[in-house]
Amino acid sequence: MENVRDIFHVDVDAFFASVEQVLHPELRGKPVIVGGNPEDRSVVAAASYEARRYGVHSAMPITQARRLCPQAVFVRGHFADYIEYSRRIEEILNRYAPRVEATSLDDFYMDLTGCRPLHGAPIEAAEKLKREVKERTGLNVTVGIAGNSTVAKIASELGKPNGILEVWRGSEEAFLRNLPVERLPGVGPSTAETLHKYNIQTIGDIARLTPEMLRQQFGVWGTSLSEHARGRDDSEVSIERAAPKSIGRETTFRADTADRAELRATLYDLTEHVARSLREERLAARRVTVKVRYADFSTVTSARTLAEPTDRDDDFFEAAAGKLEELLQKRRMQVRLIGVTLSALGPAGERQGKLFDEGKPQRRRRFYEGLDKLREKFGHDIARVGPSLRLPREDQAEEPKKKEKKDVREGIR
Amino acid sequence: MNVSCSRTQLREALRVVSGVVDPRNIKPILKDIHIKALRDKLEISATDLEVGLKFFVRDVQVSKPGGIVIPADPLGGIVNESRDERLSLSVANSALHVEGKGSKFHVVGVSEEEFPEIPDFPDEACLEIEGAVLREMIEKTVFAVSSEKQRYALNGVLLVTKEKTAKIEMIGTDGHRLAVIRRKANAPAPSSNSAIIAVKALQQLQKMIGDEEVVKIAIHERQVMMRTENGVLVAQLVEGRFPAYKEVIPEDCDKRLEISAEELGNAVRQAAALTAGESAAVWLKLSGSKLVVESSDPERGEARVEIEAKYEGAPIEIRFNPDFLLDGVKAMGRDTIRFEMKDAARAAVMRAGADYLYLLMPIVQE
Numbered sequence: 086m087e088n089v090r091d092i093f094h095v096d097v098d099a100f101f102a103s104v105e106q107v108l109h110p111e112l113r114g115k116p117v118i119v120g121g122n123p124e125d126r127s128v129v130a131a132a133s134y135e136a137r138r139y140g141v142h143s144a145m146p147i148t149q150a151r152r153l154c155p156q157a158v159f160v161r162g163h164f165a166d167y168i169e170y171s172r173r174i175e176e177i178l179n180r181y182a183p184r185v186e187a188t189s190l191d192d193f194y195m196d197l198t199g200c201r202p203l204h205g206a207p208i209e210a211a212e213k214l215k216r217e218v219k220e221r222t223g224l225n226v227t228v229g230i231a232g233n234s235t236v237a238k239i240a241s242e243l244g245k246p247n248g249i250l251e252v253w254r255g256s257e258e259a260f261l262r263n264l265p266v267e268r269l270p271g272v273g274p275s276t277a278e279t280l281h282k283y284n285i286q287t288i289g290d291i292a293r294l295t296p297e298m299l300r301q302q303f304g305v306w307g308t309s310l311s312e313h314a315r316g317r318d319d320s321e322v323s324i325e326r327a328a329p330k331s332i333g334r335e336t337t338f339r340a341d342t343a344d345r346a347e348l349r350a351t352l353y354d355l356t357e358h359v360a361r362s363l364r365e366e367r368l369a370a371r372r373v374t375v376k377v378r379y380a381d382f383s384t385v386t387s388a389r390t391l392a393e394p395t396d397r398d399d400d401f402f403e404a405a406a407g408k409l410e411e412l413l414q415k416r417r418m419q420v421r422l423i424g425v426t427l428s429a430l431g432p433a434g435e436r437q438g439k440l441f442d443e444g445k446p447q448r449r450r451r452f453y454e455g456l457d458k459l460r461e462k463f464g465h466d467i468a469r470v471g472p473s474l475r476l477p478r479e480d481q482a483e484e485p486k487k488k489e490k491k492d493v494r495e496g497i498r
Numbered sequence: 499m500n501v502s503c504s505r506t507q508l509r510e511a512l513r514v515v516s517g518v519v520d521p522r523n524i525k526p527i528l529k530d531i532h533i534k535a536l537r538d539k540l541e542i543s544a545t546d547l548e549v550g551l552k553f554f555v556r557d558v559q560v561s562k563p564g565g566i567v568i569p570a571d572p573l574g575g576i577v578n579e580s581r582d583e584r585l586s587l588s589v590a591n592s593a594l595h596v597e598g599k600g601s602k603f604h605v606v607g608v609s610e611e612e613f614p615e616i617p618d619f620p621d622e623a624c625l626e627i628e629g630a631v632l633r634e635m636i637e638k639t640v641f642a643v644s645s646e647k648q649r650y651a652l653n654g655v656l657l658v659t660k661e662k663t664a665k666i667e668m669i670g671t672d673g674h675r676l677a678v679i680r681r682k683a684n685a686p687a688p689s690s691n692s693a694i695i696a697v698k699a700l701q702q703l704q705k706m707i708g709d710e711e712v713v714k715i716a717i718h719e720r721q722v723m724m725r726t727e728n729g730v731l732v733a734q735l736v737e738g739r740f741p742a743y744k745e746v747i748p749e750d751c752d753k754r755l756e757i758s759a760e761e762l763g764n765a766v767r768q769a770a771a772l773t774a775g776e777s778a779a780v781w782l783k784l785s786g787s788k789l790v791v792e793s794s795d796p797e798r799g800e801a802r803v804e805i806e807a808k809y810e811g812a813p814i815e816i817r818f819n820p821d822f823l824l825d826g827v828k829a830m831g832r833d834t835i836r837f838e839m840k841d842a843a844r845a846a847v848m849r850a851g852a853d854y855l856y857l858l859m860p861i862v863q864e
Contacts, residue, residue: 392646392672434863435863437674438843438862440676441673
């Protein structure tokens, strides 16, 4: 008998918009649209279900979304928060399955094969993890369950929002038969157009074609298309990613600046983010690299190796600020971008013992851990420390009219 | 200025003095050296304002005293490459003229007026110590000093003298390990003092100390002055408070290892070959009469070296930075090392007799 697998696809409902609603309770129940400035030409990154009722969806021009749903609250994306929430969900999922693969910030594949004695039937496991994600993050997820990744993904799409959909093993082909071809992962507009040309409308229509025909039309991919359409997919949920070699973050200023205080504040903010990611990975770093891009786009980096690995913000900032100062001394030009990267990573919690001041570093470490917990719950902006106190808070959700403040920082990991 | 001098002595003086010159100093004059002909000797000096040094060339005939300030580099090159026994030095038109047999060099310089004076000190109220003893004390402490700039007070070696006793102590630490050496001066110290002397000054002093000579040391409030037969070194004392090192020296170690320094050194070096650079650590596992040194690096492999050893106490497994261990083994300078431990999270002590100890913290789990 063939191995029966339990593959879950977990998808967070209206992820960015839901995170905004969790962090800003006043947005709950309101149409929320995450994207660029409503006055400009950007597109919708995410829309809450309340907004979707008005026909707003991802990738729609903001201006159009505004016409469809003028009462919506438009929010500029806060990537740092989304990354944090994504990590928290991943952390929960990791407790359920030995294999979790995050394919984006808001969707995850899990292989729970062989976990039934632990979590019960797949549907029970799904209920349990849905509940836990809700309790710990406030977010709803939809879980698709099937014998393989392709079918699980389609199941989660159909189960949205806030649902669980399990496809019985053996009934995959029947489940897919009447779905439009566009539901099949990998079938984009151009593939769909080609298929429609041959009057192929449903996944079942694809399944009826021979693999050879599909291969002739679509090359190697045609073979897997044929398999997937029959509800078959033997791809594995890939094992969790390797430990990172470095953790970095950089930011481009809205306007070039030479203001030391602003540069330091931003550097501190970046340092806090990377140090926190480092702690989440249970790693310590020994090397700090600062990157500066000047107004003329020339870019320099400078690194310092610390005497010992650490995972504390203050240690990293001290090194980073020293390096930044050195770089700024060398060249008097406005700065366009700064970044900070931690490398020479090793396991945290292990360190060279100290002869003299045991108490103090421990206390500081506990302080940062406490801060991490606080921010995990309320978002990064809930607290400001040290030099970053002078930074403006990231944009709050506001009515479109009032929204004028500049988000000077866009952290991209 | 007009002088004829021994080339080898001049070369030696330049070698010693050039160590003080900081080629990256922003003050141009501090990249230079000062050459001054006195009645019976040539004095060559340099300073970086933290450490100042003058060194004498005694095999000279001075026909006209005087002096000049010139960049250190070209003169060093000329004197090193020359094969002459004697060189004549003279100053004319703001340049130093160096003449050997069939060779002539003009090194452009500046007037000596602006060069900082390096003070000398009177002979009274000095500590006197054998050069070889002082050298050993420096060697066995300076390696443990911190190179991290943030912790000022750890950037030097603490020199402790006690009034009316000849016993002196030197202590070096980087906060993770600590070396303490006690030796005797030639006579009781004139006063009780604790002074932190920068590593650079001590390294400079090492270069100045000849084989059989007495070094005189005078500790002042802000600076320390040290004189050898041929030179004077003045160094600003390192400011800051030296940590309370006595408090961290454990008295209650109940696990004792006696082991051949060579064998321990070899075992640690072998195991260390397989540690990752950034998180280097070796295990010492002791029980019965054997020591097992282990290391592992998930990406490179594992090492295990077992050696016979005399061990007293309950079994223990303790992790160290291999470099810290090897530094200690080297500094002990003996065939057999005594290594004492309490537990895996507390400082361990290596001892060579009652007058030298090296304390090192293990790698601990948080």
